[in-house]
Amino acid sequence: MGRRPDGYHEIDTVLQTISLRDTIQLMATETPEIRLSCDDRTLRVDARNLVYRAAVALQGPHAPGKGARIRLAKRIPSQAGLGGGSSDAAATLIGLSHIWNIEASFAILNEIAANLGADVPFFLQGGTGRGTGIGTRVTPLADTDRKFLLIIKPNASASTAQAYQTLNAPSLTTLSGDTILSSSPSLESFDSDLVNDFEGSVLKREPEIDRAKAALKKAGAQDAMLAGSGSAVFGIFDKREAQERAIQAIKLEPGWRVFPCTTVGRDQYRRAMGPCSTTLARLSEGMNAGA
Numbered sequence: 152m153g154r155r156p157d158g159y160h161e162i163d164t165v166l167q168t169i170s171l172r173d174t175i176q177l178m179a180t181e182t183p184e185i186r187l188s189c190d191d192r193t194l195r196v197d198a199r200n201l202v203y204r205a206a207v208a209l210q211g212p213h214a215p216g217k218g219a220r221i222r223l224a225k226r227i228p229s230q231a232g233l234g235g236g237s238s239d240a241a242a243t244l245i246g247l248s249h250i251w252n253i254e255a256s257f258a259i260l261n262e263i264a265a266n267l268g269a270d271v272p273f274f275l276q277g278g279t280g281r282g283t284g285i286g287t288r289v290t291p292l293a294d295t296d297r298k299f300l301l302i303i304k305p306n307a308s309a310s311t312a313q314a315y316q317t318l319n320a321p322s323l324t325t326l327s328g329d330t331i332l333s334s335s336p337s338l339e340s341f342d343s344d345l346v347n348d349f350e351g352s353v354l355k356r357e358p359e360i361d362r363a364k365a366a367l368k369k370a371g372a373q374d375a376m377l378a379g380s381g382s383a384v385f386g387i388f389d390k391r392e393a394q395e396r397a398i399q400a401i402k403l404e405p406g407w408r409v410f411p412c413t414t415v416g417r418d419q420y421r422r423a424m425g426p427c428s429t430t431l432a433r434l435s436e437g438m439n440a441g442a
Contacts, residue, residue, distance in 0.1 A: 159285045160315055165292070166234070166270065167341040168277040168420050169300060171412040173225050173239055175202070177246045180218040185210065191225040201240040201267055208263045209244055214251045228304040228408065232311075232379030234274070240267050241274030242424070249430040257438045261287075275434060277420030279341050294416035295341045299394035301367060301386045301401070302378070302410040307359040309381030317352035341414065345376045353381045360384060363407065370397035 152161040180186075185206045187196040198204060202223055210217060221243065227235030244260050247253070257275070264271040269286035279292040354361040360377065364384045367375040371393055372386025388394040394411060403409065415423070421431050 155285075160318075161284065162269075162282065162286050164282045164286060165341055166273045166280050166282055166289075167295070168238075168274070168279075168415040169302075169412045170415055171227055171233070171302065171410050172423075173223060173227050173235060175224075175239060175242050175246060176222040177243070177250055178220045179250045180220055183210070183216050183218045185219055185221070187221045187223065189223040189225060191223075191229075194223075194225065194229065201236040201271075202243045205240040205243040205263070205267055205271075206247060208267065209247055209251075209253070209255075209260075213253050213255055213259075214247070217251050219247060219250070228383065228410075230308060231304050231383035232309065232377065232381045233302070233383055234270050234379070237268050237271045238274045240264070240271050242427075245275065245424060245431055245434070246427050249427040257434045260434060261438075275431075276417065276438065277415065278417030279414075291417070292341075295414055297416075298341070298414045299388040299391050300412050300414070301370075301372065301388070301394060301397055302383050302412065303363040303367065303385075303401075303403075304383045304408045304410070305357075305359045305363045305404070306406045307357040307382050309353050309357060309360065311380040313356075314349045314353055314380040317356075318348065345374050347377045347379075349380045350377045353377055357382065359404070362404070366401050366403070367397070370401040372397065 152163055154160050185203060187200060187203045189196050194200060196203065202221060206219060206221060223239060227233050229235060241264055244264060248255055248260065260275060261272050264275055265287040270282065272287050273280050273282060273289045276289060276291060278294050281290045281292055282288065354377065360382055364375045364377065367384060367386030372388060375384055375386040377384050388397065398409065398411060421428050424431050
């Protein structure tokens with residue numbers, strides 16, 4: 152929607168939780184050390200990792216003297232526009248609040264989440280949500296009917312910073328410097344009027360991503376779109392049978408990864424938290440009460 156005076160970008164977006172997920176195991180320790188391990192050796196396990204930063208941000212003001220061992224098993228591809236790191240950070244805040252017995256309000260956790268990343272607050276809620284401002288103001292939307300998805304992660308990479316820089320190019324601004332990008336005609340659900348303003352620049356710069364999107368449409372997807380600023384693309388199918396037929400029909404290029412999954416509503420998202428579901432339920436009540 153345009154660049155703000157503080158350098159951040161104003162956005163208007165719909166976010167949706169899906170069944171593709173990482174796994175986080177948390178164990179409280181008697182010493183205040185935070186130890187993170189990960190099965191993906193390409194990821195840092197120090198202060199450059201959002202999970203580690205989430206733990207430290209919660210520990211400092213709310214659980215001094217408490218520590219944790221955190222094991223992260225990755226399945227969501229990194230740098231794909233799928234919110235993997237952000238969802239892991241939010242789950243860590245919820246999980247540690249549970250095992251450390253912290254009665255932090257939704258407002259407090261939401262503030263910590265917003266400081267970690269623009270889409271982290273959404274994952275304190277799950278389901279379908281509308282993100283405005285820089286993405287941290289999340290309004291719950293009615294959950295969509297269950298949709299079956301195929302996600303393709305091609306070999307190409309897409310830089311979020313570069314994607315925003317392209318949107319700031321002179322051809323996309325008025326003489327006064329105001330952006331002239333049109334907003335989506337409807338942002339009331341996950342699967343209506345799919346529009347992603349990043350697509351024009353990202354698909355032109357990375358033709359492989361464009362080919363992945365075309366492959367989904369050719370395989371029968373009702374619609375397909377770039378996920379966030381990329382590099383993953385997703386296709387939507389109404390029925391599992393259509394999704395399964397597409398898996399068989401789709402022509403993949405070497406190195407492409409395909410992830411079949413479904414949309415996940417707020418209640419299902421809460422149940423997926425297991426023992427931490429009670430903490431998430433309390434946070435949801437606090438959110439509704441404005442606490």
